[in-house]
Structure formats: structure tokens, C-alpha cells
Amino acid sequence: DTTVKQNPRYKLARVGKPVNLICSQTMNHDTMYWYQKKPNQAPKLLLFYYDKILNREADTFEKFQSSRPNNSFCSLYIGSAGLEYSAMYLCASSRDTGQLYFGEGSKLTVL
Amino acid sequence: SQLAEENPWALSVHEGESVTVNCSYKTSITALQWYRQKSGEGPAQLILIRSNEREKRNGRLRATLDTSSQSSSLSITATRCEDTAVYFCATHTGYQNFYFGKGTSLTVIP
Structure with missing residues (x-):
């Protein structure tokens, strides 16, 4: 099974509110990624x-947080959503x- | 700034025709990958071509890599309607970082 699952598929959030996105994979991949895709x-x-080592890009360092409680799961957390966070968020593993x-x-x- | 860039930005072909998408990149790489993203789906890898390879094939797909000019191409022969998608190139620098271009939107007309 080469499936990476993301939840929720659609999320509506108010400005200033937190957002938590979840990703899971069962391929025992050691690396999990989060990408932001805008049109x-x-x-x-x-x-x-x-x-277990988190690497964040320099220009998004303070805007996004993440956790990986085990090998299969990874979350992306936005503490206070702004309009500029509207996008598709893609999770990947390798x-x-x-x-x-x-x-x-x-x-x-x-x- | 972007480390990879596909061109053209968009193109359309009639079913059965061949098409080529180009990619230029700005960094030293260990490999370059081509991905396809269909509407409503996540990107899916088509071809991975390593820096010591010049050409790679996968069915109707052919990728080339020229490290001296920092460019790559993806050719699709005998296109089908289901090839309609956005095509991305992604550079791999040998660490875990993969950087994508904006993509080329391909439309195959029946």
C-alpha cells in the first residue's frame, strides 16, 4: 500500500484561529514532508x-509548527491563520x- | 527564488501527438524528478533521473538530463486524454530537500 492519507480534505478557518492538518502513511518511510501549493x-x-528530526525552511520557520508522534503520523499546525495561509497543503513521504x-x-x- | 522552472507554462496537443516539457534548474543536483498532478489528486512521480544519467524511459515517457546546461526535458509520445495534467520537475540535492517548479499545464484534446 503506497497511500498517504490526509485529513481533513477541506478545512474552513477564521482569521486568527488555529488550524491542524494531519497526515499518515503506512509505508514505514523515514521522511515526511509538508508542502504549500497555491494556484x-x-x-x-x-x-x-x-x-524524529524536524527541519523547517528558513522563510517559514515561525509560521508553521509540526509534530511527528510516531513514524506513521505527521501534523502541520498553524497557530493563528491569516488570509495568506489559504492554499492546498500537500503531505508527502519518502x-x-x-x-x-x-x-x-x-x-x-x-x- | 525558484530553483526549478518548467516551460512552457501551458500547452495543448491533440490526442496521439507527441509533446515535450522543458525544465531548467539553478542548483547542483543528485537527481531530477518529473511528477504529474491530475485534477483532485496529489502529484505522482513519473521518472527519476540521476545526475550521472542522460536519459531515462518509462513507457511512453522519456526524460533527458543535461547537467552542463542544468536542463531536463520530459517527452510524451502518443498522448492520451488521460495525460491531461500539470507536470512538475523537482530537483533533489542529495539531502531530503526536493524543490519544485510552478509546473506546465498540459491539455490533450480528443
């Missing part, structure tokens, strides 16, 4: 976990083959 823009790498396996995405709309 007509490249998927933007936000952060990734290699095993092992040392270098191939990314993506979920279907979580579409966040901030109002």
Missing part, C-alpha cells in the same frame, strides 16, 4: 521530518529511493 505557484517546501509519495492534499480556506 499558479510551485509547491513550496515548508518543513520535513527525517525520523524513503531512501528518493521518490516522494503524495497525499491528495488538504485545501485550507481562511476567511
